[in-house]
Amino acid sequence: MAQTTELTDNAAETKATTTPRPRKVPRIVVLGGGSVGLYSARRLRQRLGKREAAIVVIDPRPYMTYAPFLPEVAAGSISDRDVVAPHNRALKGIDTLMGRVTQIRHNDRTVEVTPEIGEPYEITYDHLIVGLGSVSRVLPIPGLAENAIGFKNVEEAVAVRNHVLDRIIVAASTWDKDLRQRLLTFTFVGGGFAGCEAIAEIEDMAKSAIKQYPTIEPGDLRFVMIEGSNRILPELTEEMAQYALEEMQKRGIEFHLSTFLSSCEDGHVVTSTGVEFDTDTIVWTAGVKAHPVIGESDLPTDKMGRVTTNTKLQVIDAEGTVIPDAYAAGDCAAVPDVHGGINGFCVPNAQHAVRQAKLLGDNLASVLRSGELKEYSHKNLGTVASLGLHKGVAILFGSIKLRGFFAWCAHRGYHLYAMPTISRRLRITTGWVSVYLMRRELVPLGPLHDPRAEFRAAAIPPKPKQEQASSLPDEAKAH
Numbered sequence: 031m032a033q034t035t036e037l038t039d040n041a042a043e044t045k046a047t048t049t050p051r052p053r054k055v056p057r058i059v060v061l062g063g064g065s066v067g068l069y070s071a072r073r074l075r076q077r078l079g080k081r082e083a084a085i086v087v088i089d090p091r092p093y094m095t096y097a098p099f100l101p102e103v104a105a106g107s108i109s110d111r112d113v114v115a116p117h118n119r120a121l122k123g124i125d126t127l128m129g130r131v132t133q134i135r136h137n138d139r140t141v142e143v144t145p146e147i148g149e150p151y152e153i154t155y156d157h158l159i160v161g162l163g164s165v166s167r168v169l170p171i172p173g174l175a176e177n178a179i180g181f182k183n184v185e186e187a188v189a190v191r192n193h194v195l196d197r198i199i200v201a202a203s204t205w206d207k208d209l210r211q212r213l214l215t216f217t218f219v220g221g222g223f224a225g226c227e228a229i230a231e232i233e234d235m236a237k238s239a240i241k242q243y244p245t246i247e248p249g250d251l252r253f254v255m256i257e258g259s260n261r262i263l264p265e266l267t268e269e270m271a272q273y274a275l276e277e278m279q280k281r282g283i284e285f286h287l288s289t290f291l292s293s294c295e296d297g298h299v300v301t302s303t304g305v306e307f308d309t310d311t312i313v314w315t316a317g318v319k320a321h322p323v324i325g326e327s328d329l330p331t332d333k334m335g336r337v338t339t340n341t342k343l344q345v346i347d348a349e350g351t352v353i354p355d356a357y358a359a360g361d362c363a364a365v366p367d368v369h370g371g372i373n374g375f376c377v378p379n380a381q382h383a384v385r386q387a388k389l390l391g392d393n394l395a396s397v398l399r400s401g402e403l404k405e406y407s408h409k410n411l412g413t414v415a416s417l418g419l420h421k422g423v424a425i426l427f428g429s430i431k432l433r434g435f436f437a438w439c440a441h442r443g444y445h446l447y448a449m450p451t452i453s454r455r456l457r458i459t460t461g462w463v464s465v466y467l468m469r470r471e472l473v474p475l476g477p478l479h480d481p482r483a484e485f486r487a488a489a490i491p492p493k494p495k496q497e498q499a500s501s502l503p504d505e506a507k508a509h
Contacts (some may be wrong), residue, residue, distance in 0.1 A: 073391025
């Protein structure tokens with residue numbers, strides 16, 4: 031972890047500190063190391079030398095995850111390590127701190143950081159970039175927290191893959207019809223891009239996996255999608271979304287539209303339309319919300335908990351007044367879209383986040399050099415979605431509609447281009463070639479998620495004190 035001497039000194043500041051020592055160069059603190067944090071910090075370092083600004087990125091993980099590739103990670107088409115960009119390689123010349131941002135006090139120009147080990151500490155700044163992104167929007171549904179898993183990060187994608195493959199292997203070794211049906215029922219909640227791509231990729235993987243088990247037929251697999259609205263993929267036109275729906279239905283994927291999950295206690299799913307069934311797998315992809323620490327800060331937010339900004343990515347209050355030295359972008363920011371967007375704001379996707387981050391870096395560099403700020407204006411280049419191996423749907427430049435293999439190629443090509451660092455692009459391409467030549471590796475490594483389980487089971491529990499005393503020789507008891 032890179033840390034300058036100046037940063038180390040100030041990292042020791044606590045609430046008891048009165049006046050921080052003056053800095054020779056302004057410090058820019060970037061909250062979050064995802065798309066916004068990584069790209070804005072890199073752009074700032076390209077524009078500003080070390081004598082012009084000190085840049086600090088804070089994130090609980092030491093890498094950025096490229097979320098659009100998570101469905102392919104879950105399907106075993108891409109290695110998990112290849113969809114993350116390590117901060118120590120991608121953020122050259124930039125200081126990084128690994129920890130959770132637990133408090134933002136912009137009036138004091140201070141943020142509190144809680145590391146994985148150790149006490150929370152505070153650091154001060156001159157300029158702030160908020161790129162904390164979003165977290166899963168988990169609703170208070172009975173059994174959801176205990177039985178479901180999200181699909182927001184690479185760890186969850188790997189866990190879903192291992193779990194699905196493990197359920198298939200267990201089902202192949204049981205003759206209990208009800209248990210077998212439960213094991214082979216896979217439920218996804220949320221029909222947006224994340225949910226549809228995940229269920230399509232994983233269903234494709236599962237059908238490949240069961241070829242190794244003669245006791246399981248394709249018809250034994252049951253994939254269920256529960257979606258609250260009357261359609262899937264709202265980012266696509268209704269025509270293209272309907273095509274995607276019909277293609278997945280042809281493969282046997284079961285859709286329940288205009289339906290809500292009412293409960294899932296002990297794996298027993300109950301929907302708002304009265305459908306009930308048992309499942310061992312529930313994947314929650316039903317929306318996201320802005321990082322909750324933002325709502326607890328003194329930064330202005332909208333009713334959805336997002337930081338409010340103008341088109342120059344400066345934080346503004348309800349009256350439109352610019353909050354000095356504060357900037358925001360990405361999923362956690364309400365950025366006006368001059369081309370319309372959703373309710374007048376940019377949609378929360380990687381395409382906007384990366385471009386906003388680069389402009390944010392340019393604008394902040396201009397501020398430090400007394401230059402002019404530019405407005406964010408980006409017309410959507412298109413929308414691409416993968417529906418499994420060699421299958422997809424895409425709309426490019428607003429008019430070019432692709433389906434099937436060519437849409438799948440457009441999906442892979444666009445996201446490969448958007449993946450940061452050349453090394454990751456080469457690794458992903460090499461992985462695709464190896465999968466094509468030697469097929470996907472469909473072996474579950476479930477124990478990865480609890481590697482000490484077998485060791486604990488093998489450990490001999492200590493004897494109670496009374497038993498220990500009774501087992502001593504008589505001579506020892508006498509002493």
